[in-house]
Amino acid sequence: MISQEALNAARAAYDIEAQCIVEMKDFLDEEAFGKAVELLSKAERIGAAGCGHSGIACQHFAHLMCCIERPARFISPAEAVHGATGFLQKGDVMIFASRGGSTKELFPIMDICKAKGVSTITVTENLESPLAKAADVVLKQHVNRETDKYNMQGTTSTTALCMIFHALQTAVIEETAYQKEQFALIHPGGAVGERLNHKSL
Numbered sequence: 001m002i003s004q005e006a007l008n009a010a011r012a013a014y015d016i017e018a019q020c021i022v023e024m025k026d027f028l029d030e031e032a033f034g035k036a037v038e039l040l041s042k043a044e045r046i047g048a049a050g051c052g053h054s055g056i057a058c059q060h061f062a063h064l065m066c067c068i069e070r071p072a073r074f075i076s077p078a079e080a081v082h083g084a085t086g087f088l089q090k091g092d093v094m095i096f097a098s099r100g101g102s103t104k105e106l107f108p109i110m111d112i113c114k115a116k117g118v119s120t121i122t123v124t125e126n127l128e129s130p131l132a133k134a135a136d137v138v139l140k141q142h143v144n145r146e147t148d149k150y151n152m153q154g155t156t157s158t159t160a161l162c163m164i165f166h167a168l169q170t171a172v173i174e175e176t177a178y179q180k181e182q183f184a185l186i187h188p189g190g191a192v193g194e195r196l197n198h199k200s201l
Helices: 002-027 032-040 053-067 104-116 130-134 154-174 178-187 192-197
Strands: 046-050 072-076 093-097 119-125 138-139
Touching: 002 032, 002 046, 002 154, 032 072, 032 119, 032 138, 032 154, 046 053, 046 104, 053 072, 053 093, 093 104, 104 119, 178 192
Parallel strands: 046 072, 046 093, 093 119, 119 138
Antiparallel strands: none
């Protein structure tokens, strides 16, 4: 059996992240959020980039977009400066995720997007950061604290980022009038596919 301290910390983690999500709604800038949804809804292609936990969340976001037929891919910061940004064309959208807004690996990608006429969205906690100031649209990432006792692991901050991505997908579904029949076609696998494609006899 694990220690009571470990169990208490685990229970507290639920409370910390739940509190963060509730608080996040107060930081929702409707104008900026609306611009982001409009860009994502109209773009032919969508890129997403971040490092560490933010990068992993960006991979999730790219998959979310593909699931509603908005062609998207995660662009690794390492690969971006070796040709991967060729995926993006004028009029497309690139979304950057950086809690502090100063992830240096993302700076060259921002420069490439500006040169190519790619619209940019930055999700960050620091609205005065370089990546925020360079972006066309900035979405505020609010984080109360990480769940570990040292307040250092990317836990609550990752949940907060994913919550913003989930809200974006939810809004894009409404904005593009995406239908479940479309998803049923591209997602025949698993329990979801079985449910969506079930035909009553």
